[in-house]
Structures are given as structure tokens and as C-alpha cells.
Amino acid sequence: MSEIDLVRAGIEGLLRDHPPATTARREFLAAQYDAGLAWVHFPVGLGGLGVAPQLQREVVVRLAEAGAPDGAATNRLGYAMGAPTLVAWGERVQQERYLRPLFVGDERWCQLFSEPGAGSDLAGLTTRAVRDGDDWIVDGQKVWSSMATISDVGMLVVRTDPELPKHQGLTYFLLDMRSPGVDVRPLRQMTGEAEFNEVYLTGVRVPDAARIGAPGAGWKVAMTTLMEERVLFNRQRDEKGPAELALELYHRRERDAELRTRMIELWVRARVQRLNTVRAAANRTAGIPGPEGSIGKLVYAELNQDALELCLDLLGDESLLYDSYEPVAYTEAALAAQGESDLRRRFLRSRAQTIEGGTSEIMRTILADRVLGLPPEPRGDKHLPFSRIPRG
Amino acid sequence: MSSNEARDDLRRVVRGLLERRSTEADVRRLSEDPAGYDRDLWSVMADQLGLQAMAIPEAHGGAGFGYEDLCVVFEEMGRALLPSPFFATVALAANVLQHSGDEVACTRYLPEIATGGLVATLALGEQDGGWDASAVRMRAEPAGAGWTLSGVKRFVPAAHVADLLLVVAHTADGLSLFAVEPGAAGCTVEVELTLDLTRPLSRVVLDRVPAVLIGRSGQAWDGVRRALRLAAVALAAEQVGGAQRVLEMTVAYAKVRHQFGRPIGSFQAVKHKLADMLVAIESARSAAQDAARAAAEDDPEFELAASVAKAVCSDTCTRAAATAIQLHGGIGFTWEHPVQLYYKRAKSSEFLLGTPGHHRGLVGRAIGI
Ligand SMILES: Cc1cc2nc3c(=O)[nH]c(=O)nc-3n(C[C@H](O)[C@H](O)[C@H](O)COP(=O)(O)OP(=O)(O)OC[C@H]3O[C@@H](n4cnc5c(N)ncnc54)[C@H](O)[C@@H]3O)c2cc1C
Ligand SMILES: Cc1cc2nc3c(=O)[nH]c(=O)nc-3n(C[C@H](O)[C@H](O)[C@H](O)COP(=O)(O)OP(=O)(O)OC[C@H]3O[C@@H](n4cnc5c(N)ncnc54)[C@H](O)[C@@H]3O)c2cc1C
Numbered sequence: 001m002s003e004i005d006l007v008r009a010g011i012e013g014l015l016r017d018h019p020p021a022t023t024a025r026r027e028f029l030a031a032q033y034d035a036g037l038a039w040v041h042f043p044v045g046l047g048g049l050g051v052a053p054q055l056q057r058e059v060v061v062r063l064a065e066a067g068a069p070d071g072a073a074t075n076r077l078g079y080a081m082g083a084p085t086l087v088a089w090g091e092r093v094q095q096e097r098y099l100r101p102l103f104v105g106d107e108r109w110c111q112l113f114s115e116p117g118a119g120s121d122l123a124g125l126t127t128r129a130v131r132d133g134d135d136w137i138v139d140g141q142k143v144w145s146s147m148a149t150i151s152d153v154g155m156l157v158v159r160t161d162p163e164l165p166k167h168q169g170l171t172y173f174l175l176d177m178r179s180p181g182v183d184v185r186p187l188r189q190m191t192g193e194a195e196f197n198e199v200y201l202t203g204v205r206v207p208d209a210a211r212i213g214a215p216g217a218g219w220k221v222a223m224t225t226l227m228e229e230r231v232l233f234n235r236q237r238d239e240k241g242p243a244e245l246a247l248e249l250y251h252r253r254e255r256d257a258e259l260r261t262r263m264i265e266l267w268v269r270a271r272v273q274r275l276n277t278v279r280a281a282a283n284r285t286a287g288i289p290g291p292e293g294s295i296g297k298l299v300y301a302e303l304n305q306d307a308l309e310l311c312l313d314l315l316g317d318e319s320l321l322y323d324s325y326e327p328v329a330y331t332e333a334a335l336a337a338q339g340e341s342d343l344r345r346r347f348l349r350s351r352a353q354t355i356e357g358g359t360s361e362i363m364r365t366i367l368a369d370r371v372l373g374l375p376p377e378p379r380g381d382k383h384l385p386f387s388r389i390p391r392g
Numbered sequence: 393m394s395s396n397e398a399r400d401d402l403r404r405v406v407r408g409l410l411e412r413r414s415t416e417a418d419v420r421r422l423s424e425d426p427a428g429y430d431r432d433l434w435s436v437m438a439d440q441l442g443l444q445a446m447a448i449p450e451a452h453g454g455a456g457f458g459y460e461d462l463c464v465v466f467e468e469m470g471r472a473l474l475p476s477p478f479f480a481t482v483a484l485a486a487n488v489l490q491h492s493g494d495e496v497a498c499t500r501y502l503p504e505i506a507t508g509g510l511v512a513t514l515a516l517g518e519q520d521g522g523w524d525a526s527a528v529r530m531r532a533e534p535a536g537a538g539w540t541l542s543g544v545k546r547f548v549p550a551a552h553v554a555d556l557l558l559v560v561a562h563t564a565d566g567l568s569l570f571a572v573e574p575g576a577a578g579c580t581v582e583v584e585l586t587l588d589l590t591r592p593l594s595r596v597v598l599d600r601v602p603a604v605l606i607g608r609s610g611q612a613w614d615g616v617r618r619a620l621r622l623a624a625v626a627l628a629a630e631q632v633g634g635a636q637r638v639l640e641m642t643v644a645y646a647k648v649r650h651q652f653g654r655p656i657g658s659f660q661a662v663k664h665k666l667a668d669m670l671v672a673i674e675s676a677r678s679a680a681q682d683a684a685r686a687a688a689e690d691d692p693e694f695e696l697a698a699s700v701a702k703a704v705c706s707d708t709c710t711r712a713a714a715t716a717i718q719l720h721g722g723i724g725f726t727w728e729h730p731v732q733l734y735y736k737r738a739k740s741s742e743f744l745l746g747t748p749g750h751h752r753g754l755v756g757r758a759i760g761i
Contacts, residue, residue, distance in 0.1 A: 247759065247761070263756075263761060264761070265752065268700055272679050275675075276674065276678045279681065292674075295674055364668065368667045372666055372667070374647065374657035374658065374663055377659075
């Protein structure tokens with residue numbers, strides 16, 4: 001059987017044996033995982049069928065038509081970033097321990113990478129982990145950790161050897177967010193709500209069994225997560241695109257030459273962005289996306305910002321108002337309502353898109369260095385032991 | 393042909409030929425040559441690679457390949473800045489004929505185009521230029537069983553070397569298409585001095601020149617418009633090829649040129665300009681490939697896809713060449729450096745077949761605004 005027939009047969013079998021209308025969410029997702037349709041390109045037995053990653057699209061489209069639940073929707077970071085990292089770097093026991101609960105919705109994941117002193121310069125992070133028998137003791141602070149309040153597992157990068165150069169002394173763990181010493185404090189953002197958080201880690205015990213990759217291999221493991229993150233941002237497009245929203249608003253307004261020009265330009269950009277995404281997906285043969293994933297992230301972020309700005313301009317004086325600045329914390333309900341949220345909120349939220357998941361400046365540098373092969377900027381921090389790099 | 397591997401092979405073969413036969417020195421020599429193209433290379437393209445025949449249907453002596461394959465050829469020609477009547481003959485004239493609905497004309501001319509035996513072009517715009525129906529004011533006069541044409545056509549590519557001019561003019565029924573032999577009495581072709589010396593354009597003066605009606609009187613515009621869009625897709629592919637070449641040229645320079653003790657490509661101001669160029673070119677490539685696909689599949693959205701591609705690829709190619717000049721510093725401003733040739737080709741190609749603004753206007757109409 002060809003790969004596509006294998007996937008199609010799996011989908012039809014799943015829908016026949018577990019009709020979405022009469023099957024509970026968790027039960028359906030568990031069956032989907034067992035059928036190898038959670039991530040079709042993953043190995044058999046780990047939610048996959050070992051086929052080409054593009055074929056996941058068959059699953060997504062067909063299950064959405066059939067009204068099936070979406071295992072990715074409420075656990076995007078786990079689904080799109082955590083799981084591929086685990087498959088690339090984890091031990092089989094770890095993969096078996098984490099993948100199923102992640103997919104069926106038992107465990108939500110968050111990302112504990114950024115720190116107050118280490119954003120774009122992720123390898124400059126200072127949260128420490130010290131070995132203690134079968135455990136590691138973690139001390140430090142993470143920040144901007146989205147959805148940490150409602151998460152069960154944290155993708156955590158820490159420094160385990162400050163005497164090595166900065167990229168070499170890092171190690172990657174999966175942190176149980178309920179561990180003693182983990183203190184999550186919501187941070188209010190410009191939209192009013194608190195999607196991201198500070199995470200204080202004080203004497204937190206993490207078993208060595210939760211380490212992903214070798215001690216000191218944390219940078220490479222983290223790179224896998226970040227490569228997937230870029231593609232994730234590019235892929236979030238189930239909600240109505242802001243260019244379409246702008247066009248709907250445009251039809252409700254009087255004609256105006258300046259807005260017409262902007263509307264058309266934006267519509268063209270949005271169309272080309274979609275074509276880029278389709279072409280990139282068709283070209284993606286390897287499991288982990290390459291540095292060219294930065295193209296999609298960059299284009300999508302800037303397009304969205306401009307589109308939402310146009311939406312507000314088309315909305316006219318209604319843009320002077322806002323629906324609510326109540327500092328609501330992130331909950332299941334808030335997540336579910338995310339798709340329909342107010343245009344003005346989306347407009348404000350879009351400012352984050354050129355920052356989160358690597359800033360647009362960093363994306364441009366990656367494209368220049370990794371895709372075009374330009375010489376790196378000279379830097380003084382790369383080869384020194386981390387402990388000797390000046391900070392502050 | 394159609395698979396990606398086959399298309400890669402085609403690209404390799406065409407690139408190999410043009411790297412040997414359309415070097416920068418060749419391009420410069422031909423831009424001062426009265427014919428403006430290499431007749432021997434034209435024959436090699438026809439006899440050995442069958443490029444002129446590619447997208448012509450087998451029934452008319454062609455090879456019947458899809459438009460996507462032909463666009464690979466145009467992309468490589470844009471990359472090599474090939475001076476050739478290939479664009480006028482294959483992208484303009486052959487498409488106009490194929491959409492003229494005139495079987496006799498197709499049978500007479502397409503096989504000759506396919507073998508490389510006929511250079512042809514389209515004469516559309518007049519004194520004020522333009523690439524749509526409103527550009528045409530010329531009236532055809534009935535003369536016995538046939539017609540005569542009088543007036544001036546401008547910006548006609550390859551007219552000075554053409555064996556056949558396809559001229560659009562009004563009859564009492566509306567816009568119509570005519571075949572004119574440039575050698576006929578009363579027809580004068582004057583090559584103009586062009587911004588882009590690699591693509592000569594002519595002023596064609598017609599004074600009671602005998603003309604043969606192609607297709608039905610007054611029924612030409614739908615076919616001509618379709619052909620103009622197909623030609624725009626070919627031009628978009630050419631622009632992607634040119635833009636990609638200037639990017640490569642500039643990246644290579646930025647790696648070796650040292651200032652302040654380091655390669656200029658290590659300065660972030662330079663890196664980020666090149667990254668933006670890469671992103672724009674990849675986006676333009678997506679638009680061009682989609683339009684070629686839409687042409688091949690006869691997609692109902694074809695004309696929209698063509699306008700998107702023409703607008704995006706024109707803008708991208710000009711911006712890329714301009715940035716390339718900037719990043720080369722003083723040397724980029726010299727006559728000796730090839731980047732100026734690409735810049736001139738890019739800016740001129742913006743106007744050919746309608747500016748980006750014109751095509752964005754068409755997109756606006758297509759989406760109902
Ligand atoms: C809404 C939101 C959600 C987030 N969620 C998470 C999360 O879940 N988990 C997580 O770990 N992180 C998360 N982040 C953090 C995000 O990854 C960082 O904000 C980002 O990497 C930038 O780091 P920084 O904020 O420290 O800015 P800085 O790195 O201090 O950058 C400040 C400015 O300087 C520029 N800059 C820095 N270095 C360079 C350079 N070398 N060249 C050119 N310009 C440079 C940047 O582009 C930026 O414009 C989130 C951020 C936001 C806004
Ligand atoms: C029309 C013209 C007239 C001129 N007349 C004179 C004159 O009368 N007298 C005279 O002395 N000179 C003259 N010049 C030379 C001019 O000053 C130089 O061309 C200019 O300084 C750029 O140097 P360059 O050509 O060597 O390019 P480079 O210095 O090699 O620069 C190439 C590219 O790299 C960029 N770049 C270089 N270093 C950096 C950096 N640190 N950060 C970011 N980007 C960088 C540049 O901006 C440029 O885009 C003239 C140049 C021109 C084009």
C-alpha cells in the first residue's frame with residue numbers, strides 16, 4: 001500500500017470505529033494516537049506510521065470535516081515543538097512516557113527557555129542545575145513562559161557547566177510543573193490579559209530520567225525545539241486570516257483610494273504568504289525543518305501586523321474602543337475563545353509576533369548566516385568559558 | 393515532462409547552454425549589435441533543445457509540454473540576461489496565435505515557430521504605450537478581400553528582426569488581430585534607444601500596409617488578453633531568474649569584499665538587506681510558480697494568479713537589483729559591473745505587459761473592490 005493509502009485507510013478506520021459524534025474527546029484522541037495518526041511521520045507505536053510529514057495534512061483536513069476533536073489545538077507547544085524534540089532526542093522510555101498523555105490532553109506543555117538576561121541570546125542563560133545523586137537541583141528564573149499557569153510539563157534549558165563555552169554547558173530537561181519549588185506568577189501583557197508568566201525555580205528537584213539528550217547537549221536539543229517553533233507560528237492559520245477580515249471590513253465601507261491601494265497590496269501579500277507555506281510544506285522532506293523555516297515566520301509575523309493595522313483603519317472610529325482590559329488569567333475557556341477574539345485585541349497581540357519565537361532581527365540574521373552562508377559577526381563571547389563572559 | 397526531476401534536468405541543460413553561450417561578454421556584445429541576438433544560438437535552442445517548440449501543441453508541430461516547463465526556460469533566460477527574440481516569439485506571438493481561434497493561421501505559423509524558422513512578435517501599444525484594450529486606436533481599412541493598416545505602433549519587442557508582426561487594430565466590429573509582413577511596402581521598423589539595451593524595442597510605422605485578418609473581425613480581445621497574461625507569467629519567471637542571479641552575485645561579493653577589517657557580509661546592515669532580498673525572491677518564486685501551474689491547469693483563477701505574479705515579481709526584481717547596486721558600493725555604479733544590466737532589464741520589465749500598479753488594479757477588480 002502506498003503511504004497515502006495507508007494514511008487514508010487509517011483515517012477511515014478510525015472514523016468508523018470511533019464516530020466523533022458519539023465518542024468522548026479523550027477516547028477519540030487516544031484511538032487516533034494508537035492508529036498512528038497523531039503525527040504520521042513519527043515511528044509506529046509512538047503515534048505515527050513512519051510516513052512523510054506532509055501526509056499529516058490529510059489527517060487534519062479529513063478529521064476536521066468529520067467534526068473530530070483536535071489534539072493539537074489546546075496543546076500547541078507540546079504537539080508541535082515538544083513532541084518532535086522528544087522523538088529526535090529522547091530515549092524510547094521517555095517517548096512512551098510523554099507522547100500519549102501529551103496528545104490525549106492529559107498533560108499540557110510549556111516552554112521554559114527565555115530568562116530576564118537571556119532572550120535572543122538564549123545561550124546566555126544562567127538558570128543552574130547541579131547534579132545530586134539521581135536528581136538535579138535547579139535554581140533560577142524563567143520569563144515570558146506562555147501558558148505556564150495551566151501547564152503540566154515544562155521544556156527547560158539550564159546551565160549545567162559554567163566552565164564550558166556558553167553553547168556547550170547547557171542541558172535540556174522536561175520539568176514536572178507541579179514539583180515543589182516551581183512558582184508561576186502571571187505577567188500582564190499589553191492586551192490586558194496574562195498569557196505569559198514568570199517562573200521562579202528554587203531548589204527544584206528534577207530526576208535525571210527527565211533529561212533529554214546528554215548533559216551538555218542542551219543547545220542542540222533546544223535548536224530542534226526552536227526550528228519547530230518557527231514552523232508552528234507559520235502554521236497557525238485555522239483562524240480566519242486577517243487579510244480576509246480586512247476585505248470583509250473593506251466591503252462595508254465607502255471607497256477611498258488610499259485604503260483600496262493598501263487593501264490590494266495586503267491581499268496580494270497574504271496570497272503569496274499562503275503560496276509560500278504550501279511550497280515549503282511540499283519541499284519539506286526531512287523530519288525537522290531547516291533554517292529556511294525562518295522565511296515563513298518572518299513573513300507571517302509582519303504580514304499579520306500590517307493586516308491587523310489595516311483592519312483597525314478600516315474599522316474607523318470603532319477602533320477607539322476596547323472590549324475589556326480585565327486581567328483575566330489563562331484558562332481553558334480563554335483558550336477556547338481565542339479564535340474569535342476581538343480585532344482590537346488581535347491588533348495589540350500582533351505586536352508580539354515579531355518578538356516571540358525569535359525576533360524578526362534574529363530571523364534575518366539566521367537567513368543571512370545559515371541560508372545565504374554569509375560570514376558571522378565577530379563576537380567575543382563564543383569561545384570563552386561562560387563564567388568569564390562579562391554580564392550585566 | 394512534468395515531474396520535478398525532469399524539470400531539474402531541463403533547468404540544468406538550459407543553464408549549461410546559456411552559461412557557455414550567453415556570458416556577460418556575449419550580452420554586452422549583442423547589446424551593440426544591430427540584430428541584438430545570436431542567430432546561431434537561436435538555432436541551437438531550436439534544433440538541439442527544441443525550446444521554441446516546447447509549449448506549442450503537438451498538432452501544430454510542437455512538443456506539447458506544459459507551461460510550467462516553459463517557465464523554467466524563461467527563468468534561466470532571465471538569469472543569463474539572454475538577449476533574444478525568444479520572448480517576443482514564444483511568449484507573445486505563439487500565445488496570441490494559439491488563442492486566436494484561427495486554425496489556418498495556427499497551421500501556417502506555429503510549426504514554423506516551433507522549428508525556429510520564424511521570429512514573430514505582437515504590436516499592441518501606440519503613442520501613449522499601455523498594454524490593454526484602451527491602448528489601441530489604430531483602425532483597419534477594408535481593401536478588396538483583405539485589409540490595410542496605417543498608423544504607429546510602439547514598444548514592439550524584436551520587431552526589427554521579426555518575420556511576422558501580429559498587429560491589434562479596430563474594425564467596425566471591434567478589436568481584431570492582423571498578420572503583417574514587416575518587409576511589405578509601407579512598413580518601416582525603427583529601433584529605439586532603450587533603457588535596457590538587451591531587449592530592443594521598435595517603433596513600427598504602417599502606411600497602408602496589406603494585412604491578413606486572423607480570427608474573426610472584432611473578436612480578438614479575449615484571446616489577446618489571455619495571451620498577454622500568459623506572457624506576463626513567462627516574464628515573471630524571467631524576473632525570478634534575474635533576481636536570483638543578482639542575489640547570488642551580491643552574496644558572493646559580500647563574502648569577499650573587506651572593509652573595516654572584515655567581510656562586508658558580516659555587518660548586520662548588509663546581512664539583513666540580503667535576508668530581505670532572499671525572502672522577497674522566495675515569495676516571488678512562489679507567486680510565479682503558482683501562476684505557471686494555473687496556466688498549465690487552465691485554472692479559473694489563472695488571470696488573477698498571473699496578475700499577482702507579474703506585480704510581485706516585477707517589484708521584487710527591481711528592488712533586488714537596486715539593493716545589489718547599493719551593496720556593491722562604488723563598483724556597483726560602474727558601466728563595467730554586470731549588476732547595472734540587470735537593473736535596467738528589471739526596471740524595463742516592470743513596464744512591459746503592464747506595471748505592477750496596473751496588475752494590482754486588476755487584482756482589486758478580481759476580488760471585488
Ligand atoms: C507573547 C510572547 C510569548 C512568549 N512565550 C515564550 C515562551 O513560552 N517561552 C519562552 O521561553 N519564551 C517566550 N517568549 C520570549 C521570546 O522568545 C523572547 O522575548 C525573544 O526571544 C526576545 O528576547 P527578549 O525579549 O529578551 O529581547 P532581546 O533579546 O533583549 O531583544 C531586544 C531587541 O534587540 C534586538 N536584538 C537582540 N539581539 C540582537 C542581535 N544579535 N542582532 C540584532 N538585533 C538584536 C531584538 O531583535 C529586539 O528587537 C515569549 C515572548 C512573547 C512576546
Ligand atoms: C558617484 C560616486 C562619486 C564618488 N565620488 C567620490 C569622490 O569624489 N571622492 C572620494 O574620495 N570618493 C568618491 N566616491 C567613493 C565613495 O565614497 C565610496 O564608493 C563609498 O564610500 C563606498 O565605498 P566602496 O565603494 O568601497 O564600497 P564598500 O565600502 O565596499 O561598501 C559596499 C557595501 O557595504 C556596505 N558597508 C561597508 N561597510 C559597512 C559597515 N561597517 N556597516 C554596514 N554596511 C557597510 C556599504 O554601505 C555598501 O552597501 C564616489 C562614489 C560614487 C558612487
